[in-house]
Amino acid sequence: MDDRGARRPDAGMTQPATLAPVLSGLRVLEIGHFVAAPFCTRLLADLGADVVKIEPRGGDPVRQWGEMIDGRSLWWSMHGRNKRSVTVDLKSDKGRALILRLVAECDVVVENFRPGQLRKMGLGSEVLRGVRPDLIVAHVSGYGQDGPGANRAAFGVIGEAIGGLRYLTNQAPGTADLPPVRVGVSIGDSIAGLYAAFGVMAALWQRDRAGGDGRARTIDVALTESVLSMMEGMLPEYGALGKIKQPAGGGIATAAPTNAYPTADGQWVLIAANSEPLFAKLMTLVGHGELIGAPGYASNPERVANVDTLDQLIGAWTRTLSAGELVARLDASDIPNSKAYTAADCAADPQYRARGMVREVPDKHFGTVLQAGMVPHVPESPGTVRWAGPDLGEHTDEVLGELLGLAPAEIDALKQEGVL
Amino acid sequence: MDDRGARRPDAGMTQPATLAPVLSGLRVLEIGHFVAAPFCTRLLADLGADVVKIEPRGGDPVRQWGEMIDGRSLWWSMHGRNKRSVTVDLKSDKGRALILRLVAECDVVVENFRPGQLRKMGLGSEVLRGVRPDLIVAHVSGYGQDGPGANRAAFGVIGEAIGGLRYLTNQAPGTADLPPVRVGVSIGDSIAGLYAAFGVMAALWQRDRAGGDGRARTIDVALTESVLSMMEGMLPEYGALGKIKQPAGGGIATAAPTNAYPTADGQWVLIAANSEPLFAKLMTLVGHGELIGAPGYASNPERVANVDTLDQLIGAWTRTLSAGELVARLDASDIPNSKAYTAADCAADPQYRARGMVREVPDKHFGTVLQAGMVPHVPESPGTVRWAGPDLGEHTDEVLGELLGLAPAEIDALKQEGVL
Numbered sequence: 001m002d003d004r005g006a007r008r009p010d011a012g013m014t015q016p017a018t019l020a021p022v023l024s025g026l027r028v029l030e031i032g033h034f035v036a037a038p039f040c041t042r043l044l045a046d047l048g049a050d051v052v053k054i055e056p057r058g059g060d061p062v063r064q065w066g067e068m069i070d071g072r073s074l075w076w077s078m079h080g081r082n083k084r085s086v087t088v089d090l091k092s093d094k095g096r097a098l099i100l101r102l103v104a105e106c107d108v109v110v111e112n113f114r115p116g117q118l119r120k121m122g123l124g125s126e127v128l129r130g131v132r133p134d135l136i137v138a139h140v141s142g143y144g145q146d147g148p149g150a151n152r153a154a155f156g157v158i159g160e161a162i163g164g165l166r167y168l169t170n171q172a173p174g175t176a177d178l179p180p181v182r183v184g185v186s187i188g189d190s191i192a193g194l195y196a197a198f199g200v201m202a203a204l205w206q207r208d209r210a211g212g213d214g215r216a217r218t219i220d221v222a223l224t225e226s227v228l229s230m231m232e233g234m235l236p237e238y239g240a241l242g243k244i245k246q247p248a249g250g251g252i253a254t255a256a257p258t259n260a261y262p263t264a265d266g267q268w269v270l271i272a273a274n275s276e277p278l279f280a281k282l283m284t285l286v287g288h289g290e291l292i293g294a295p296g297y298a299s300n301p302e303r304v305a306n307v308d309t310l311d312q313l314i315g316a317w318t319r320t321l322s323a324g325e326l327v328a329r330l331d332a333s334d335i336p337n338s339k340a341y342t343a344a345d346c347a348a349d350p351q352y353r354a355r356g357m358v359r360e361v362p363d364k365h366f367g368t369v370l371q372a373g374m375v376p377h378v379p380e381s382p383g384t385v386r387w388a389g390p391d392l393g394e395h396t397d398e399v400l401g402e403l404l405g406l407a408p409a410e411i412d413a414l415k416q417e418g419v420l
Numbered sequence: 421m422d423d424r425g426a427r428r429p430d431a432g433m434t435q436p437a438t439l440a441p442v443l444s445g446l447r448v449l450e451i452g453h454f455v456a457a458p459f460c461t462r463l464l465a466d467l468g469a470d471v472v473k474i475e476p477r478g479g480d481p482v483r484q485w486g487e488m489i490d491g492r493s494l495w496w497s498m499h500g501r502n503k504r505s506v507t508v509d510l511k512s513d514k515g516r517a518l519i520l521r522l523v524a525e526c527d528v529v530v531e532n533f534r535p536g537q538l539r540k541m542g543l544g545s546e547v548l549r550g551v552r553p554d555l556i557v558a559h560v561s562g563y564g565q566d567g568p569g570a571n572r573a574a575f576g577v578i579g580e581a582i583g584g585l586r587y588l589t590n591q592a593p594g595t596a597d598l599p600p601v602r603v604g605v606s607i608g609d610s611i612a613g614l615y616a617a618f619g620v621m622a623a624l625w626q627r628d629r630a631g632g633d634g635r636a637r638t639i640d641v642a643l644t645e646s647v648l649s650m651m652e653g654m655l656p657e658y659g660a661l662g663k664i665k666q667p668a669g670g671g672i673a674t675a676a677p678t679n680a681y682p683t684a685d686g687q688w689v690l691i692a693a694n695s696e697p698l699f700a701k702l703m704t705l706v707g708h709g710e711l712i713g714a715p716g717y718a719s720n721p722e723r724v725a726n727v728d729t730l731d732q733l734i735g736a737w738t739r740t741l742s743a744g745e746l747v748a749r750l751d752a753s754d755i756p757n758s759k760a761y762t763a764a765d766c767a768a769d770p771q772y773r774a775r776g777m778v779r780e781v782p783d784k785h786f787g788t789v790l791q792a793g794m795v796p797h798v799p800e801s802p803g804t805v806r807w808a809g810p811d812l813g814e815h816t817d818e819v820l821g822e823l824l825g826l827a828p829a830e831i832d833a834l835k836q837e838g839v840l
Contacts, residue, residue, distance in 0.1 A: 022619075
C-alpha cells in the first residue's frame, strides 16, 4: 500500500527501501482508549509493530469522536490504523485470563487508565510480569503513577494548563480580554503518547540488545510532565531571576519583526524577517526603506521595543494584498514566509505529497481516506498503512486463534458468554 | 544528583531503582545546533546515553539564547545537560578526520543542518558509514531530506504554520481581528526532536536485538511533518467532507462548557464541565440551577450551540472570585479545573516536586538552576542530571583522549592549529 519508495527518485538516500519494517518482530498489547495510549501504539504500528488493541464490547469511545459518516468516525480510520482490534470483557474472570495469556505473547503493554485502575482489575504490573517476567509496561496518565496528585481526574486541556502551555498561548498581557487559546488539537495527549513510544523503545533496546540486561522496565509518562518538558528556559529563568515568562501573541518576545499578518482575503501569512538583511528586504517591499538602519529599528532589540508600530505598519501593507500575491512577493524577495496552513493547504502541499506525508488510504467503509503519513520517515524501510482503522473486534478470532490456539468453537462459546 | 528514588516511598512501583540507566551503553554524536537536534540528544542523555556534542569554536548559538547571567544562558543549563561538549572545526581536513574517528566509536549521529549540508562538508551518510557500517543517522530538518521543498529555509514558526498548528491556535473566526497565537515555545522543534529520539531507538532496537538485522537506518524527521502528524482528524475530515477544521479560541468546538475563564485577580482558570453531572454541579455553583436540563442546555450539542451565552454567564461569576477562591469552590464540587499555570505555578506544584519533575540542579556557574526533570520516568532506573550544560569544549581533551587515545600534546597541537 505504501508507494513512497517508488515515488522518490530524488531521495538521495543511502539505500533503497529494502529492509524489513523497523519494528517488525515487536508485539504490543494496548489496553487504552481516547488519545494518548492509542497514539503511542499508532506510532509503533506505523513502523511495523504488531499492535493488539483490547477493547470493551462497547468499543473505544474515540470510535465516535469527530466528524462521522454512517456513525463511523473519520479520525478513527487514521487513529486505529495498522492495529488488530480484539474485544475482551476485562470485568470477567475469563476475560482477564485471556488477557494474561495474550500478555505472555507480547513484549509491551501500553495502558492509560487512571493510576491503579488496572491493579484494581487484577491486572497490575506484578500480575502481568508473572506471565511475562521481562514485560515493558507503559502507563500514560494525567499526572503520573505516584505522588499526592496522581489520582486527580485527567483532562487534556487541564494537563496542558498545568504543563504551562496554556498560559503562554495567548495575546500579550493587556492586548485583549480574550482567554488564552487552546491549540486546536489535544496536543498534550499526543506528546505524552510520543514520549511513551520513545520510552518503550529505549527500554526494549536495553532489554534486548547484546549486552543488555534483559530486564522489565516501567515507562511512567504524565501528560503534564510531557508538556512541561518542552517549556525551554521557562523554569531556569524563573528560578534564577524570578522572571515569569509571558505570552507574546502571534510574535516572539525576543525577535522582531516576526508574526502572522492579515491579508486582503481574510487569511494570515507568517513572516519571519528579524535578521538585518531580511528586515531591509521587507522594509523595501513594504515601502518604508527609510526605517532601514534608522534609530529605533537598527537592531533586533530596538525593533523589539517598537514591535507594535512595526507590526501595524507591516499589517497595513499586507492587508492590501491577497495571500497568494503576498506570498509571491515575499518569495520573490527571499523573505521566509508561509500562509497559516488550513486542512486544505496541508492536503494540497506538494512537499507533503512528494514525501507521502499526505496520502489516500484505502478504507473498506469510506473508499479512501486522506491521512497523514508516518513520522519518522525511514527510507531503508518506510512505515506503511497496512490497513485503516479496523472494525470493533475485527481481529478477535484471528488473534485468539493465532496467538492462543483457540478453536473457532471455543471462541464462539466465549462470545456467547459475553467474554468477547 | 538524582534523589527521586529516595523521595518516592509512595511509588507503588514494581521495583526499586536498582537497574542501570535505560540508555547506558549507548553513544551518540550530535552535530547539531539551536533546538531540534539538541533536544533529541537531551532526551537520550537524560536516560543515560553518552552524548558527545560537536560544536564550532564559536559554540552553538543557543548558548546565548534567552535570559542570561554574565553572558551565560540559563536555558542552556538544561538544554545542554548531561552532554559532553567537544569543539571541532568541521571546515578543516583534520577536523573532519577527527569526526570520522569519533563516528567509528558511536552508535548514532544526530544532525540538523540544512539537507545536503553535511554531504557538502564531506560528511555524508555514505562517508560516515564507511567508518561505521551500522551507523544510525538521524536528520532533523524543516521539510525533510528530499522532495521539491526540501531546501527552503527552516524557521520554527513557519514549520508550525505549515503543519497546520498555527491556523488552529486562534480565536474562533469572527471573534477578534488578532493574529493566530504562537505557542510560547518552539513546540514544533521540540516535537521533531522527540520524534527523532523515538526513531533512533526504534532503529537501534531492530539493529541490535537478538534476531535483529544489524543494519544501518536513516531517521528523516521533518518539523512540518512532526506537527502535521498530531492534527488528529483534520485531514480525514477534510478529505471526506471538505470540512476545514476551524479554531475555537479557548474552547473546544464539540464540547461545552469547557474554556479558560477570567478571575477577579486577572488570572485564567480552566473549567471542564461538559458532562451532564459536571454541568449540573457547575450551574448550581454559578447560581443558574434553572439551566440544568433546560431547553438549549439539556445536552452537550445544545450547550455547544449556546456556548457564547454559557461562557459569558460562567465568566460573569468567575470574575467575582480570586483564582484561589474559584479553584477552591470548584475543587469542593469535584469539577475538573486548574489555573493556567505560570512558571511560578509550575515551580511550586507539589505533584511536580514529589516526582522530581521540578528540581534544583547544581550548576557551577549559577549555583543551582531550577530545571524540569526527565520524561519518561522509569522507576527501575530513573534518568538523572549528571551535570548541567557544559562550557564550550569542556570535554574536548577528555573525549579525544578517552575515545581516540590522543595524547595531551597532540590535542594541544590541534588547538594551536585551530582544529579544536
